[in-house]
Amino acid sequence: MNESAKHETVLDTGALQLGRVYAQALIGAAMKEGVTDDAIEQLGQLVDDVLSQHPTLASVFASPRVSQEEKSRILDSLLGDKVHPVLLRFLKVVAGRGRLGYLNEIRYSADELKNEMMGRVVAEVRTALPLTDELRQSVQQRLADKLGKDVVLKETVDPQLIGGLVVRVGDTVIDSSVAGQLESLSQRARDGLASKLIANADSFASGS
Template structure:
């Protein structure tokens, strides 16, 4: 988000933390996240309503009054507070407004994680994304059109129940059933990035022919932290085809020091 939306996002995040999440337990936070995702689904399916609520010329009191009428019997008072906070802010577009609500849903869900250890959720989302990429039949089952959302959620529960943090299971369920125009992989990556933002660090996707040792990971993490001026979380993917070396991606920047990458570069130069 940029401009006025970025300012508004910072304000609704501050209010979420100080006015709502400070007074709910883990179970309440997980329930709140689910309610906010339901509101996102409602607004995503109602184009005219979404545009009216995002219109800066519409009085904030009118927006919150309508939201109260629509949602009072469907969500908790805490969810109404968060929705009201979002609607009272100005947004550059209706999409930014709904994105902000989705982000509040993610943040509320993450508030349920024991001890605030978000690294585990990041790792679980990344591993599930890699599993989906490596198993076309699983991906097909999770993305098949016309399958009821309840059926897909049941499949996700069967796959993940008792194996991952409940917050991870919720986020995977959202990525599968309500990707909002993203592919499944894009939705999982998007949620992973939001987890990283909430944890206040960057994510480096490391591809290596062999799993780096703990000492090597520590050195790489320290070097990247110095380079980018922020804590770095490593998501490591073992790719034997790389032969040796490492490929590191942080955001849009890729550092390729693999043997396969060097060979490809030599071939390009010879061909050119």
């Protein structure tokens, strides 16, 4: 399994529960028309490419002082024929219930539900340095062997991380034996990078 979830999210548990309810409704409606993948992908694009880049619009969606009618008008103007009608109708329902401020949580839960439907599990991996392609594949394979499922990695780089690597699946931190194996991989990757940096510095200093 070579897929990796790129979005990084810190979400409130209560908000996630609400998001999951709405995500289930979206997936249910999308499945009836055979557009589940499209609906989830387009929701992700709305969150990542539009709302994250235009915080004023996100604030309008979340504001209780902006009417349902105005929010629906904005959705029509913004999305129109750019998204599948199933998603547009869903967003208008969410707007009508005053929940457009939870689109991030709904999107997150929709991704999780899709992974569950496909027999995949999301593993959150925090590392001190970005994973290389080789290390990413090794981490995915070892986790897949441990969990007995295909694994999607949600990667976060934290330079302040002590120990180099933390792996979490749901509320569970992977046990020390597997985490230790992955940490060993991570350490070798850091050592390799350090060696290259030192070699480059030596080359620069010698003028070669």
